Amino acid sequence: MIDLHDLRERPEEYQRTCQNKGIKVDVAAFLKLDAEYRKSRADFESMRASQNAVSKEIPKLSGAEKEAKLAEMKGLAEKLKEATSTLKELEEQWQKQQLLLPSIPLPQVPVGKDDSENVFSRAWGEVPKPSFDLRDHIRLGKELDLFDVERGVKIAGTRSYFLKGDGMRLQHAVMSLALDLLHKSGYTLMDPPHIVNWNAMMGTSYFPGGEEMAYHLDQRDDGYYLIGTSEVPVASFHAEEILAQEELPKRYAGYSPCYRREAGAYGKDTAGLYRVHQFYKVEQVVLCRADADESMRMHQELLGNAEKLMQLMELPYRVVEVCTGDMGQGQVYKNDIEAWMPSRKAYGETHSCSSFYDFQARRLNTRYKDGNGKNVFCYTLNNTLVASPRILIPLLENHQNADGSVTIPKALRPYMAGQEVIVPKS
RNA sequence: GGAGAGAUGGCUGAGUGGUUUAAGGCGCCAGUUUUGAAAACUGGAGAUCGGUUCGCCGAUUCAAGGGUUCGAAUCCCUUUCUCUCCGCCA
Numbered sequence: 006m007i008d009l010h011d012l013r014e015r016p017e018e019y020q021r022t023c024q025n026k027g028i029k030v031d032v033a034a035f036l037k038l039d040a041e042y043r044k045s046r047a048d049f050e051s052m053r054a055s056q057n058a059v060s061k062e063i064p065k066l067s068g069a070e071k072e073a074k075l076a077e078m079k080g081l082a083e084k085l086k087e088a089t090s091t092l093k094e095l096e097e098q099w100q101k102q103q104l105l106l107p108s109i110p111l112p113q114v115p116v117g118k119d120d121s122e123n124v125f126s127r128a129w130g131e132v133p134k135p136s137f138d139l140r141d142h143i144r145l146g147k148e149l150d151l152f153d154v155e156r157g158v159k160i161a162g163t164r165s166y167f168l169k170g171d172g173m174r175l176q177h178a179v180m181s182l183a184l185d186l187l188h189k190s191g192y193t194l195m196d197p198p199h200i201v202n203w204n205a206m207m208g209t210s211y212f213p214g215g216e217e218m219a220y221h222l223d224q225r226d227d228g229y230y231l232i233g234t235s236e237v238p239v240a241s242f243h244a245e246e247i248l249a250q251e252e253l254p255k256r257y258a259g260y261s262p263c264y265r266r267e268a269g270a271y272g273k274d275t276a277g278l279y280r281v282h283q284f285y286k287v288e289q290v291v292l293c294r295a296d297a298d299e300s301m302r303m304h305q306e307l308l309g310n311a312e313k314l315m316q317l318m319e320l321p322y323r324v325v326e327v328c329t330g331d332m333g334q335g336q337v338y339k340n341d342i343e344a345w346m347p348s349r350k351a352y353g354e355t356h357s358c359s360s361f362y363d364f365q366a367r368r369l370n371t372r373y374k375d376g377n378g379k380n381v382f383c384y385t386l387n388n389t390l391v392a393s394p395r396i397l398i399p400l401l402e403n404h405q406n407a408d409g410s411v412t413i414p415k416a417l418r419p420y421m422a423g424q425e426v427i428v429p430k431s
Numbered sequence: 432g433g434a435g436a437g438a439u440g441g442c443u444g445a446g447u448g449g450u451u452u453a454a455g456g457c458g459c460c461a462g463u464u465u466u467g468a469a470a471a472c473u474g475g476a477g478a479u480c481g482g483u484u485c486g487c488c489g490a491u492u493c494a495a496g497g498g499u500u501c502g503a504a505u506c507c508c509u510u511u512c513u514c515u516c517c518g519c520c521a
Binding site: 076 | 450
């Protein structure tokens with residue numbers, strides 16, 4: 006949701022954003038509806054005002070005088086009923102359409118049509134150039150007995166898997182390291198609800214628009230959805246609240262399974278653990294003051310935390326500036342982190358760091374009292390800290406050895422009972 | 432799953448059709464008093480939207496939505512949530 010005063014001030018800017026973000030919204034048409042809606046509302050309110058005024062007089066009257074007034078009011082009540090229904094109709098349309106309006110990206114965001122036009126920013130780590138033939142994570146998974154996709158598909162359909170043995174232990178180790186890292190950095194760890202209502206999906210701006218991506222509970226529990234990320238419940242945590250300025254920034258780390266239908270991704274990344282229906286993720290969520298500098302500081306902090314974890318896991322990665330066409334409706338600034346995946350001979354997206362300014366907070370109605378006692382919408386941000394099993398791909402592939410074993414990065418060993426290497430079963 | 436009771440401002444809590452413009456209390460803010468504080472006294476204060484001559488004016492808001500009525504916190508219907516008891520259960 007955006008500030009409609011701002012939209013009325015500079016509609017061209019919003020229309021251009023729609024083009025840049027690839028969103029099909031006609032701003033001029035919305036403004037026309039907006040004017041109509043406000044006119045209808047003014048009409049309704051003035052009728053209501055006169056009704057309220059007369060209602061106060063009626064109990065003081067009696068006899069014929071009272072009868073006359075009542076008859077008169079009956080006519081007004083009918084007109085009001087009509088006015089109410091047109092207002093309701095307009096309001097419904099207005100509400101629906103304003104949820105589709107995008108926020109304007111920061112000036113430094115590159116304009117582009119899709120992820121092919123994202124801009125490389127910087128890289129960390131050495132891309133391995135081994136003297137032996139590299140195995141991909143699927144082969145490593147088989148030889149080291151880390152996961153079983155065939156049986157996953159047997160039990161739960163495409164894009165399903167079992168993690169087992171050291172595969173499961175490795176994932177658990179990654180999550181533990183990740184949670185410890187954020188705990189030490191002062192983040193509040195959270196295990197949130199995995200099933201949420203429509204308001205939470207709308208408030209975090211996944212709905213409307215992302216319905217096809219979410220698992221929707223059946224008629225018996227209609228109106229509830231499986232989360233695709235803990236950002237949804239965690240960012241909604243303070244919905245409808247007014248916080249004190251001193252409490253900000255709020256730093257949260259949500260840990261949860263994530264469920265995604267991956268509709269529209271048929272045939273894409275079908276092999277292995279890259280794109281699956283269910284995965285685990287530690288997600289960083291921040292609520293801060295409505296201040297551009299503060300928001301950017303927090304953005305860099307979130308990005309820095311993710312980079313630190315990548316470095317602890319000794320994984321080569323790069324950071325990209327995401328272009329307008331690859332941004333969401335509400336995001337104003339976004340960086341992806343991509344890990345080097347030898348089997349793809351390419352970097353693959355593992356993290357997504359987003360600044361929303363007040364876009365989500367307006368939908369969620371999360372505010373704070375500023376220094377002047379005024380209620381102001383918070384700014385929100387979020388970034389992946391780590392998601393698994395996708396992270397197992399670079400982890401296994403980058404750390405493999407000529408004999409088919411995989412070396413466990415030092416930082417993970419304490420979480421795997423000191424184990425240093427995963428060796429083939431044979 | 433069965434039976435019952437509820438949802439009122441920051442909190443507590445009255446209010447069963449019209450001076451309720453939501454009482455009273457607690458907490459909060461300001462002033463008086465005080466060396467300062469406390470206490471006492473006096474006054475003030477919710478949120479959202481629209482309009483505005485920037486003084487204000489109007490509408491909405493008593494869980495949510497609909498209905499009855501000239502008029503609804505109050506009556507009716509639906510939904511959501513909370514609590515108590517019973518059943519089931521990791």
